[in-house]
Amino acid sequence: MDSQIETQGIVIVGEEICRQVISRTDAFAAVSDVFAAMARGDAYNFPVVREAIGHADALYGFKGGFDRAGLSLGLKAGGYWPGNAAKGLTNHQSTVCLFDPDTGQLSALVGGNYLTALRTAASSSVSIAHLARKDAKVLGMVGAGHQSTFQLRAAAEQRDFEKVVAWNPHPEMLPRLQAVAADLGLAFEGVSPEELGAQADVIITITSAHQPLLMADWIRPGTHIACMGTDTTGKQEVDPALLARAAVFADEVAQSVSIGEAQHAVAQGLISEGDITPVGAVINGTHAGRAANGDITLFDGTGVGLQDLAVASVAATIARERGLGEVVRLG
Missing domain, CATH: 3.40.50.720 (NAD(P)-binding Rossmann-like Domain)
Known part of the structure; x- marks a missing residue:
């Protein structure tokens, strides 16, 4: 693959790349912006699907939404597997799928484990910044x-x-x-x-x-x-x-x-x-x-799903700009 990522195709941004490209400052700004957009009516979350699957004591589901201001569209799929810690894995497992809001084409697949922890921390820190x-x-x-x-x-x-x-x-x-x-x-x-x-x-x-x-x-x-x-x-x-x-x-x-x-x-x-x-x-x-x-x-x-989409969009954008990740095409 060329050192410079092509701008077309689906960029795959793995967990390690997420750690490289997005900071707490980035996450704070993304989450703050999406909360503001939600309050203005410029962004909305889709109904959450979250179910016990009857296997491995796991909860699995989907969170998604659309932010007209930030042009983030997509979903996070994943959940909670309580036995993962004993296997050396994070209990929360998820992947964010981003779509081009103008065409509906899949634009990025972003690892959601690190970003979930980062955006959750950003959410509480936004509340501390404005309410404490x-x-x-x-x-x-x-x-x-x-x-x-x-x-x-x-x-x-x-x-x-x-x-x-x-x-x-x-x-x-x-x-x-x-x-x-x-x-x-x-x-x-x-x-x-x-x-x-x-x-x-x-x-x-x-x-x-x-x-x-x-x-x-x-x-x-x-x-x-x-x-x-x-x-x-x-x-x-x-x-x-x-x-x-x-x-x-x-x-x-x-x-x-x-x-x-x-x-x-x-x-x-x-x-x-x-x-x-x-x-x-x-x-x-x-x-x-x-x-x-x-x-x-x-x-x-x-x-909320929009938090995940916001930070994943930042990670995908920076990964493309830095030539990180992998670009694939479905057809």
Whole structure:
């Protein structure tokens, strides 16, 4: 193949190339732009398909959409295989398929594993940038799995944190977060969930829990919480009463109430769909966001297909420009 990738054909961008070509800054900008486009009505997500396949305890599905502003069209196919860690593989497995919105032709196949972690971290960091108190000093991390280190690095770029407090149901996994904190020059302490709530100014939850890990009365006034793990019916990371106490924001309101953290608070009648604000409205300046330093703000980050398309489009574009990847033709 020529060293310069031809501009026609389908570019295949593998996982290693994704790591080379897209940064946290790129992901933050792409996710912020697509949230803003969604709030303006310039982009929309298609209905999510997510099913237990009855094999390997796996969840598999599709997320897709179209962004008229960014001209991103496509889908992410993949899911969650809980046994993969024991095989030396990432539990989340996915591939993004991008299509030319002018012709419908397949334009790129992009590895989705690294980008999923990157865009999820970008989503929570966008919420921190727009909703957390400016003087936040302590970051709380609930969860220490694969995505937690991405979350920690992205969050640390949004505020001048001095310390990380963390809890994980399997405490032996905490050293991976401690190592990242040390790399960032931040103090680190493993704590109980209740103590985490007592210390943290910003909290990120990134688990696969199906029951509350943080109770409402543990959270201090002025805290910002980014709930990033709940993306399926039945999953849950926080006390539903916490959403009733908080100003609630979401990547997409409809998905928040159906498969996000808000599903439980809505089902119990504690909040309604109208109580949730798209974070894109804050980005666009049509909603003030945090009203006072003492408010609790909560971001329900369910993960929308447009996030994947946005970062994958950036990765595919840069790969073409740098002559990376492989170009193939279907016919």
